[in-house]
Amino acid sequence: MKQKRQTIRFLVRIAFAALLCCAFCGGFAQAYELVIKAPSNIQRGMPLIVNGTSNLPPGISVDIVLTKSGYVSEEMERQTVTLQANREFSVIFDTSDFTKGVYKVEVPAISGYSYLGDSVTLRVVEIIDRSDEIDFNAFTSQEMDGTLDIEGTISGLKNSGVQIGVTGPEGEAVFGPAYITVKSDSSFSKEVPITKPGNYTISFTDSKGFIGTVGVTVTDKPQATVPPTAVPTTNPIVSASAHASRDKPAAFAVVTGGPGTIRVFTSSGVDWVIEYTDPAGKTVKVNEKGSVGNEEIIIDTTEDVIVLTVYPYSYAAEGEVLLSADGAVKVEASESGTPSATTGITATTEKSSPLPLIGVVVAVFAAAAILVVRRYW
Numbered sequence: 001m002k003q004k005r006q007t008i009r010f011l012v013r014i015a016f017a018a019l020l021c022c023a024f025c026g027g028f029a030q031a032y033e034l035v036i037k038a039p040s041n042i043q044r045g046m047p048l049i050v051n052g053t054s055n056l057p058p059g060i061s062v063d064i065v066l067t068k069s070g071y072v073s074e075e076m077e078r079q080t081v082t083l084q085a086n087r088e089f090s091v092i093f094d095t096s097d098f099t100k101g102v103y104k105v106e107v108p109a110i111s112g113y114s115y116l117g118d119s120v121t122l123r124v125v126e127i128i129d130r131s132d133e134i135d136f137n138a139f140t141s142q143e144m145d146g147t148l149d150i151e152g153t154i155s156g157l158k159n160s161g162v163q164i165g166v167t168g169p170e171g172e173a174v175f176g177p178a179y180i181t182v183k184s185d186s187s188f189s190k191e192v193p194i195t196k197p198g199n200y201t202i203s204f205t206d207s208k209g210f211i212g213t214v215g216v217t218v219t220d221k222p223q224a225t226v227p228p229t230a231v232p233t234t235n236p237i238v239s240a241s242a243h244a245s246r247d248k249p250a251a252f253a254v255v256t257g258g259p260g261t262i263r264v265f266t267s268s269g270v271d272w273v274i275e276y277t278d279p280a281g282k283t284v285k286v287n288e289k290g291s292v293g294n295e296e297i298i299i300d301t302t303e304d305v306i307v308l309t310v311y312p313y314s315y316a317a318e319g320e321v322l323l324s325a326d327g328a329v330k331v332e333a334s335e336s337g338t339p340s341a342t343t344g345i346t347a348t349t350e351k352s353s354p355l356p357l358i359g360v361v362v363a364v365f366a367a368a369a370i371l372v373v374r375r376y377w
Contacts, residue, residue, distance in 0.1 A: 032056050032113055035120045036064070038105050043210035044129035048093040050105050058085045062107055066093050069102040069124075076103070100129035131212025133157075134204055140214070143221045144197045148174075151189040154204070154211070157182050163205040164190065169198025177205070194218065237326045241267075242310075242333035245318035249275075249311035250333060256301055257329040265296040266310060267322035276308040287313055 034054040042048055050064055060083050068074045076098065079091045093105075107121040115121065138151040154162055165177035175192040182188045194200070197218045204211040244250035256262055266272045272295050274286040279302070286297045299306060310321050325331050 031116050033116045033119050034062075034107060035118070036105065036107060036123055037120075038123040038125050040124070041126040041128055042095065043212075044098060044100060044127050044131065045096050045213055046210060048095050048105075048125060048127075049090065050093070050123070051088070051090045052107070053087050054083060054089070055087055056083055056110070056113065058083050060110065060113075062089070062110065064091050065106050065108060067104050067106070068098075069104055073104070095127055098127050100127050102126050128209070129212070130208075130210070134212055134214065136214045138216070141217045141219065144194075144218050145221065146193060146195075147191040148194045148200055148216060148218065149189075149191060150202060151187075153186040154182060154188065154206070155186060157206060158186050159184050160206075162188060162211070165203045165205075166192050167201045167203075168194070169196065169200070174200065177203070237324050238328055238331050239322055239324040240331040240333035241320055241322045243319070244272075244311050244321045246311050246315045249309040250321055250323075252308050252310065252323045252334070253332045254306045254308060254323075254325050254328050255330040255332070256304055256306060256327075258304065259302040260327060261298060261300050262306075262325050262327040263296065263298050264308065264323065264325050264328075265294045266324075267320075268292060268294050270317055270319050270321065271313040272310055272321055273313050274308055274310055276306060279303065 032055050034052065034056065036050055036052040038048065038050045048066070052062075052064075054062070056062070061080050062083060064079050064081065065075060066077045068076055077093055079093075081089045081091060083089060103125045105123045105125060109115075133155045134152060135155070136152040138149040142149060148166065150164065150166075160182050161179040162182050163177050163179050164175070165173070166175040168174045174194060180188055180190045197220050200216045200218060202214045202216065204213070240252060242250035242252070254262065254264060264274065266274060268289075269291060271287070271289075271291040274295050274297055275283065276299075277283050284297075286295055289295050308323070310323055312318060323331055323333070
């Protein structure tokens with residue numbers, strides 16, 4: 001009986017040892033360690049670098065997920081890395097388009113593997129955005145003149161300095177980082193020399209850390225254009241003047257030089273009326289501008305000469321009027337009234353000279369002699 005009990009105890013011990021060995025070996029084979037590290041806070045726009053180590057077998061793919069905390073978690077980005085033999089891995093998240101707030105970086109569970117108690121698979125990161133503290137007053141689009149104008153205010157920053165850095169179109173350092181003065185009214189200004197157009201990025205940092213960035217586009221300065229040389233017209237403006245009243249209009253003959261279009265206009269200062277008769281016999285009158293402007297008329301003509309009269313609208317007015325024509329050959333004036341030709345070609349009226357007095361006397365005696373001869377012959 002005693003021997004039987006010893007045998008049972010021995011078998012129990014063997015079974016317990018076997019179970020303990022299985023449990024220990026199974027846990028050692030399937031439980032692994034994974035640790036990730038990330039900064040607790042970072043300025044918006046700066047890269048979020050997540051480093052990690054793990055003793056998981058090389059070749060296994062691990063997801064690193066960035067989510068934004070809130071009433072509902074929002075996945076912002078997910079990156080996958082394949083573990084290497086050195087057990088280290090790293091990923092970078094671009095935060096330029098993120099808003100300020102609390103985010104989580106997490107490694108989800110991997111099917112078929114479990115983590116030991118020392119594993120760290122979640123980190124909380126706060127993204128800080130202070131860009132709304134900058135009021136940039138300079139133009140964000142500037143013409144290339146050799147300097148980049150930087151001007152504005154920073155709320156809450158007075159009588160101190162702000163560090164700025166400027167990078168050029170190809171990411172090259174153009175200025176700083178260097179401190180510039182912030183005045184008592186929170187304003188700052190700086191002219192940074194530049195040599196080419198393109199997109200420039202200005203970063204701002206103070207004693208609290210990174211504030212934000214501002215982008216400025218510099219364009220080529222427009223080239224000055226040389227105005228074209230004025231070509232003189234074939235027919236320059238020609239003019240003539242005459243005295244005109246309502247009772248005695250001034251008459252002008254405009255020599256057109258042939259069919260075409262001419263522009264006829266008066267001087268200002270008096271409310272003038274332009275009048276002429278077209279080839280169809282219709283009287284055309286123009287009176288639109290009053291005394292403050294030049295009366296003007298455009299005439300399409302096939303005539304060689306056009307006759308126009310100009311007179312004041314008011315009977316009480318009179319004065320010297322200048323009639324000019326653009327596109328005509330010549331303008332001739334007459335103060336005695338409308339020229340005799342009104343249909344296009346100027347007519348000339350020849351006045352016969354009066355007979356000499358002696359000729360009249362001789363003619364009278366000759367006529368008397370003829371009558372006497374006829375009576376008594």
